[in-house]
Amino acid sequence: MSERVVVCLSGGVDSSVAAALLVDAGHEVIGVFMRSGVSGEATGEKQGCCSVEDAMDARRVADLLGIPFYALDFADGFDRLVDRFVEDYARGRTPNPCVLCNRWLKFGRVLRFAREVGARRVASGHYARVVRSGERWTVARGRDASKDQSYVLSVLEQEQLAALLLPLGELRKAEVRAEAARRGLARVAEKRDSQEICFVPGDYRDLLRRRLPASADALRPGEVRDLAGVRLGEHAGTAGFTVGQRKGLGIAAPRPLYVQRTDPGRRLVVVGPREALARGGLEAVDATWLAACPADGEELPGRVQLRAHGRSHPATVARTPTGFRVRFAAPTEGAVPGQVAAVYDPRDEHLLCSGWIERVLVE
Incomplete structure (x- = not known):
């Protein structure tokens, strides 16, 4: 059935082909680009998703497809994302702003815009599928396992999923690039995938220094210690470290050391061997x-993914009053406070739930 659909055009190949496929299907398509107000030109090897160049590419695609195009000013929304990003680092967490952007902006603010222009659906170029599971909507993995993006959609609410169209869910990346080239979208057909956080075109620590007061604990020098509490050296601020980091520790040791945790309040960075990163669970x-x-308390078997492009791990999940608790079948690396834990069914096909990692469990 033909309907009015708002498509999030990022200026990349995926959203461009998604829009084209919806036009082919007979839908009345409206293209929108989210202006962050905090990024400039995308240059060199770094590629974000909200640059001036991206906006121009999105407009060219809309013109070629013959669809209306709007550049929406989401500067205040992106400023909220930046605040959360900085706050997480100040608390010793590792933020995931791209996942929040999907919930708050791409399928939050854009969905509200869609309602205002009489559209019931919002579409994007994500490699995932929206499916029904009983009476509820959920997200299933895309057919192209190497490009699956279901993880970054795991925080969407039922209202958002009910309105979501994902035209690329059944396609592979190579097919999408070939389709773009066939349609004469040569500029985006070979464009690199976005890799960087759009509001951090350089070193994220520069952003933290601009946004945090100089007196912030996360920016003050402190000690680097091992798991036994032995002082190994000094650091310039816990904000410069993330759990699992190996390079840039400034410590000479007979074996590689990895950041195990940071404690901004105590100005402490704790390091240890890689095997110490394996955890028994998380909350x-x-x-x-x-x-x-x-x-509450009911346990479900499933598989838990801890990174957008990481593999999933077998585990049991139990609901708690504030979220859920995960117990891994075997000690697992990658559970980091501030990141999303996405729980899939035991066959690793569709999402059961997701949540923000509050703390990790040693056993």
């Missing part, structure tokens, strides 16, 4: 219940 808050909605 997550601000849960989003997708296919699953268990009672």
